[in-house]
Amino acid sequence: MSWLLAFPLLIPFITAVPCYFYAERPEMSARISLMGSLAALVAALLLFLRVSEDGVVAGQMGGWAAPFGITLVADMLSAILVVVTALIGVAVAFYAQGEIEFEQSQIGYHAIFQALLGGVTGAFLTGDIFNLYVWFEVMLIASFGLLIIGGRAEQIDGAVKYVALNLVSTILFLSGIGLLYGVTGTLNMADLNAAVANSEKQGLLSVIAIFFIFAFAMKAAVFPLYSWLPAAYHTPAFAVSAVFAALLTKVGIYSLLRVFTLVFDLEGSFGQDLLLWAAVLTMLAGVAGALAATDIRKVLSYQVIASIGSLVLGLAIYSPLAIAGAIFYLIHNMMVKGVLFMSAGVMTRLTGGSDLRRIGGLYASTPVFALIFLVAGFTLAGFPPLTGFWAKLMLVQASLDANAILPAAVILFVGLLTIWSICKIWLDGFLTAHPEGEAETLPQLGNTLIPLMVPIVGLVALLVLMGLMPNYFIGLAQTASDQLLNPELYIDTVLGVSE
Amino acid sequence: MEPLLAILVGVLIAAAVYLMLDRNLLRFLFGLLLISNGANLIIFAAGRTTAGKPPLVPEGADAPLSTVANALPQALVLTAIVIGFGLFAFALVLALRAYDTLGTLDTTEMRLAEPREEENDP
Numbered sequence: 001m002s003w004l005l006a007f008p009l010l011i012p013f014i015t016a017v018p019c020y021f022y023a024e025r026p027e028m029s030a031r032i033s034l035m036g037s038l039a040a041l042v043a044a045l046l047l048f049l050r051v052s053e054d055g056v057v058a059g060q061m062g063g064w065a066a067p068f069g070i071t072l073v074a075d076m077l078s079a080i081l082v083v084v085t086a087l088i089g090v091a092v093a094f095y096a097q098g099e100i101e102f103e104q105s106q107i108g109y110h111a112i113f114q115a116l117l118g119g120v121t122g123a124f125l126t127g128d129i130f131n132l133y134v135w136f137e138v139m140l141i142a143s144f145g146l147l148i149i150g151g152r153a154e155q156i157d158g159a160v161k162y163v164a165l166n167l168v169s170t171i172l173f174l175s176g177i178g179l180l181y182g183v184t185g186t187l188n189m190a191d192l193n194a195a196v197a198n199s200e201k202q203g204l205l206s207v208i209a210i211f212f213i214f215a216f217a218m219k220a221a222v223f224p225l226y227s228w229l230p231a232a233y234h235t236p237a238f239a240v241s242a243v244f245a246a247l248l249t250k251v252g253i254y255s256l257l258r259v260f261t262l263v264f265d266l267e268g269s270f271g272q273d274l275l276l277w278a279a280v281l282t283m284l285a286g287v288a289g290a291l292a293a294t295d296i297r298k299v300l301s302y303q304v305i306a307s308i309g310s311l312v313l314g315l316a317i318y319s320p321l322a323i324a325g326a327i328f329y330l331i332h333n334m335m336v337k338g339v340l341f342m343s344a345g346v347m348t349r350l351t352g353g354s355d356l357r358r359i360g361g362l363y364a365s366t367p368v369f370a371l372i373f374l375v376a377g378f379t380l381a382g383f384p385p386l387t388g389f390w391a392k393l394m395l396v397q398a399s400l401d402a403n404a405i406l407p408a409a410v411i412l413f414v415g416l417l418t419i420w421s422i423c424k425i426w427l428d429g430f431l432t433a434h435p436e437g438e439a440e441t442l443p444q445l446g447n448t449l450i451p452l453m454v455p456i457v458g459l460v461a462l463l464v465l466m467g468l469m470p471n472y473f474i475g476l477a478q479t480a481s482d483q484l485l486n487p488e489l490y491i492d493t494v495l496g497v498s499e
Numbered sequence: 500m501e502p503l504l505a506i507l508v509g510v511l512i513a514a515a516v517y518l519m520l521d522r523n524l525l526r527f528l529f530g531l532l533l534i535s536n537g538a539n540l541i542i543f544a545a546g547r548t549t550a551g552k553p554p555l556v557p558e559g560a561d562a563p564l565s566t567v568a569n570a571l572p573q574a575l576v577l578t579a580i581v582i583g584f585g586l587f588a589f590a591l592v593l594a595l596r597a598y599d600t601l602g603t604l605d606t607t608e609m610r611l612a613e614p615r616e617e618e619n620d621p
Contacts, residue, residue, distance in 0.1 A: 171531075181575075
């Protein structure tokens, strides 16, 4: 039972070792990375199957019984996210074959990439709040490494801001954990549920809850703590941006969902109002930034922020439908953001630039890619019957049920502006003629066609499939949401297993 | 002991925030070093301090015989120190590299990744 939980976590770290040893041979290293990611996907799917049968799966590491040892635990939310992480891992490892150059591989791109995947998976699977901090750090140090590989001046500049602000949020998280331990005397999240509810020091616990909101909101890039994201996400290699945009901020959202359903009671608290307003402002600030930016990846980075707003809104409304909507949106968003950032890489490679005012002519030179990009963009914007539409429908419905008219209106308004910003990329990048020279003379992808396009086409096909038969995936999100709002099964499973 | 630690944490964090509000990246990093030590002391103090009673199990017994110091916060602080040390080492090297490539440690002058609008126009 424990091995089923440990494998999705161990495989990336085991893969990282040979990736590092073969760093001087980029093709070999990339192939090992891809194989490892495929193995991790199989392990994640096995775990997912077990979770869909049994409900919640838990295992104690090192044989120490909960709440004293470190628990690995997968409920439906964790299992879904582990599968999506592994899927993004496969897609980006495939994409990296076409993009990562010798110098980047030599420094250890593939090894650090696998360590990042391991860190993200660990954060999704752990049942111990201090261990969550440790996985955050694994993920953070790996992301630092990926961010500066290449060492261009913009990357160093972006990394300074990224590193500084992320370290501040880490320290807030650590202080919150210390204080929470001081009040409750436990770190196991299942055990904390009762300890926090029965504590007499509710005032102090509210303060600690705000520590966690700040720390996770900063990781997730919630207004007004998002400035590190647009400063850094457009600077590294595209294979790095894609995995960052798909996974990193989402770990912050996952932690908010987990901690504010299992440990703290969000309903009716100060934190709920705070998150609600932060969510509304995040959506507006993100989409405004997306309209103002002119670099493709900057537009996409601001769209990451806008979608973070919708995700936080789902949590802040705190009804079963809202949280199910947020979870469905999370799955959709991780995949679509990965696709869009990988597409930005293809666009830059084909046109020789990433500034929308200086490029163009892609529709004339690569109509098929143009069509794929349009589908991905409209998935994000929420055209029916694509996945973004179902996710937004659930969130709007939940807002209206909760009499939150303004947030519902903001979701729809932001959706409209997202269409505008996608159309801006489409018009400037694809339809208008390339300012320097004729469109027919634009280079083709050549031998990088297969590694760069297969993951994009694969993920877009999967997204379209999800959009055409959303019921299965909405069902999964509803199961996950029920488990979050009724944590008895989770708590019993964690505290009940002794092996 | 705990009130003394609490005051120390307060002083450390106040000094750290003062340093971190500076535009100079190096002063920011020193502030970061202080604040992470403040956070470590928070964990240590939150576990309650017990003077002179190491958590050792005598030979032949399964558990300590009397009240001993709480070992868990010490383990947590140790983990946090190691992680903090690694991150700080990285941040220092990054600052050095930033000074080499960007020619400044003034964070308001670091505008390469986000150029001002007039420099950005084609």
